[in-house]
Amino acid sequence: MFQLKPGSLAIIIGARTSAGRRNIGKSVELFALCQPGQRFLNPVNGVMTELPATADRALWLVTGDITSFDHQHGFAFVRPEHLMPLTPEDAPYAVDAFTVN
Structure with missing residues (x-):
């Protein structure tokens, strides 16, 4: 199983709302x-x-070129199951593309 960590990059792969x-x-x-x-200090708008x-x-509070549910730019709340890490060692199915069998 992969683990999401603060400071790492991920891609949003799902959502429940429009x-x-x-x-x-x-x-x-x-x-x-x-x-x-x-409660926390929002890193985007302070x-x-x-x-x-x-x-x-x-x-997860995530930041990037995204929009929140109330149309604020730069951050959103996302369910953990709707995120996939972009760091290869954290990916659920990391594959070494250069492995030859």
């Missing part, structure tokens, strides 16, 4: 895995942000 689907295929940097009710306590799961 706003989130606009970000599919875009590369992002992982900032932090945020728990419901957790505003204190909170993942609502009513959220049913932890979500």
Whole structure:
């Protein structure tokens, strides 16, 4: 199983909302895995942000050329299963393209 880590790069491969689907295929940097009710300083706009306590799961705050659910540019919350790491050693099916059998 692969592990997502703050500071690493990933690609958005899925979304549940129409706003989130606009970000599919875009590369992002992982900032932090945020728990419901957790407050933090947003790295993009410098505003204190909170993942609502009513959220049913932890979500990754990611940054890049993406749009949030409320149309703010530069960041979004994404489910872990909708992210695939771009770092080969973290990828779930990393393959050495130069291996000859």
